[in-house]
Amino acid sequence: MDIEISPTGPEREYVDQQIRSGRATSEGEILREALRSLMKREVDLRREYEEWREDARRTIDEAFDEPFEISVDGLSLLEELRLELEAPREPGSSASRFTSRADDDLRSLMTRLAVARGGNRAEEYRTEIARSIANMAECPEMASFREDLTDKPVRFWLAYSHLIVYRPDSNPTVIVRIVDGLFDPSEGRDRVGEAMTRDAVCARLMIEVPLDAREQAYLAARMRSEGTANAGDVLLGALRYLMDPAAEEQRAYDAWREETRHSIEVGYQECLEGETVDGEEFMEQLRHELEARRTNGS
16 A cells, blocks of 8 residues: 655654664555554553443442432432423523634534444433533532643533533633543544644655555545645654654644643633624524434435
């Protein structure tokens, strides 16, 4: 499989050094090994997650095996909630509002999910985000601050793999942004920009990389997830990870952090300027759009 890449100086030097030392016989062999290192990293992350999930399940099961005291009558609470939900609401009395950037964030996320994983998965995601927003509006102090991301008075609520950034001191609760919240340390792509600024880019090279069917499928999946049509972008990220996993993870994390900081700054400014839309109306509109997409089979 011929792949075009544009390595920087240190990357070109690393590849040449591996060949001179006899650790590899060709540039393509090194790039294949780099891709395999990413594949192994994702397998390790998935295993770590499964171990965490099983431990969490066991903890929850053990808690339910122990006797506990019931301090609230369940039927009375449900009846109270039913009456609250059925009570007529005044126009504009929604418990939340979205900045226009948060509106765009969620629309873009729903579109990507519907295309990649189907309308049902997108609606499931939308429902979870709606439930999370209702919870944070009810208990705005529940979520945490993230001083590593912003000094603004906003909190961060994790819904599936996205962070809902909101102002806990506003009434109704203002959703500032919805950003990617599960940073993938195996992701080598610089998400702040496509230009490689660390070093001058060398001339483009066409390299034959001997990939089997499984590796080709993985490469294609990485290209889709990273939003690139160039397989060389993925392989360069893999090469950087192979060269120095810790440094590459830190570089990619720093890029994610700066992108997230910028997103919050823009959304927070909109919040201050009052550029928001009604949260419940927006979520209901989004539900209808997803339903229409499912009906049309798109």
